Every structure is written in C-alpha cells, then in structure tokens.
Amino acid sequence: MKxxxxxxxxxxxxxxxxxxxxxxxxxxGVVPKFPHIFPKICLFVxxxxRNGDDLSKAEVVIVDDDKEMARLPASDTEPIPKGKGKLVGFEVTMSPVVVTKPETMIARIEIGGVSHVLRHLRFVAKNDEDAASDDGPVEQATPARKIAKKSTAPRKQAT
Structure with a gap:
C-alpha cells in the first residue's frame, strides 16, 4: 500500500x-505571531x-505536539473500492485550529499497529530565527496508540 x-x-x-x-x-506554516487562529486546516490523503491492499483497518491520525487532534478510520471516508486498480482520495477538515506557540502538526496513517508519517507541518512566527530551517519529513515506523475514535476535533480556543 502506498x-x-x-x-x-x-x-x-x-x-x-x-x-x-x-x-x-x-x-x-508561517504566522504573523502567536497565538494564531486558522479558520480551518485540511489534510488530503x-x-x-492497486495491489489489492485492504484499507479496512487503516486510520488517519493527526497529532500536534503529541495531542491527538483527529482520528478517522479510512473506511469511514468513502466506500472502499473492491478489487485492484483503485486509488482512494479523501480529506479531513479541522476547524478552527488555534496555534499558541511554535509546534508541529503530524499526519500519520496507522495500519496493523504500525504508524507511517504522511506529512509534517511546523508552525513558526514570521520573525522566528528557526523559520528558515529545512528539517523536511522524518519517516519512521512506531507502534500505534489506541485512542478513542473521532472524526475531527476542534482545537481549544485561545484565552
């Protein structure tokens, strides 16, 4: 499965x-300053x-500094095609998203207890010295944590 x-x-x-x-x-994601409120942030997966892989046990998980923001079973997104030769595309929308400090949002797909990183999104302030760094993605397999399922979870509002 790719x-x-x-x-x-x-x-x-x-x-x-x-x-x-x-x-x-x-x-x-460069913001003018913290805290910053995004009306929404979407993830496309x-x-x-095409190899006939089984998607029924896959979940998309979005975490932000180890706090789970969303967990969505891939099979809940749209009907899973039967047979080979299929591409499945779906989206996860989180709204609103409040970023209070420099942090990293990570999207993963969990399959059979193994977590694979889809994408990182690091939030920095416009004048942050680290904004120019190019860390890029870091992919590694880690055991999946069992957390209650939820389709999307809004972030806490800044006070």
Whole structure:
C-alpha cells in the first residue's frame, strides 16, 4: 500500500468532480505571531490500492505536539473500492485550529499497529530565527496508540 498526503487551507469540490486545493503548505506554516487562529486546516490523503491492499483497518491520525487532534478510520471516508486498480482520495477538515506557540502538526496513517508519517507541518512566527530551517519529513515506523475514535476535533480556543 502506498500513500501520500498534504495540508492546505481549503479543499473545494468542483461541479465536474475535480478538487481544488487552496493554500497548500510545504513543511512550514508561517504566522504573523502567536497565538494564531486558522479558520480551518485540511489534510488530503491519497492511498494506492492497486495491489489489492485492504484499507479496512487503516486510520488517519493527526497529532500536534503529541495531542491527538483527529482520528478517522479510512473506511469511514468513502466506500472502499473492491478489487485492484483503485486509488482512494479523501480529506479531513479541522476547524478552527488555534496555534499558541511554535509546534508541529503530524499526519500519520496507522495500519496493523504500525504508524507511517504522511506529512509534517511546523508552525513558526514570521520573525522566528528557526523559520528558515529545512528539517523536511522524518519517516519512521512506531507502534500505534489506541485512542478513542473521532472524526475531527476542534482545537481549544485561545484565552
């Protein structure tokens, strides 16, 4: 099973079935200052099932500094295609997202108790000295934690 994903500000469904991705992030999200409120942040995930892989036990998990923001069984996103030759694409929308300090949001896919990193998104302030660093993705397999399922979870509002 192959998979990829990215964060963006919005995903729009066009009348002809295409998706439009607005404000796609690379590895960093630069904000003017902390705290910062994003009206929403979306994750788009694409999974290649052309080898006949079973997606029924896969979950997409989004964490932020080890706090779970969202957990979504991939099978809940749309009907799982039967047979080979299929690509599955789906989105997770979190709204609102409050970032109170420099932190990293990580999207993972968990399959059979093993966690695979899809994408990192590191939030930095515009004048942060570390904003120019290029850490890029760090992929490694780690045991999956069992946490109660939820489709999306809004972040706490800043006080």
């Amino acid at each position: 998979f990829s994903g990215f964060f963006c500000d919005d995903i729009r469904q066009e009348a002809d079935g295409r998706r439009t991705f607005v404000g796609v992030y690379s590895w960093e 694409e999974i290649d099932l």
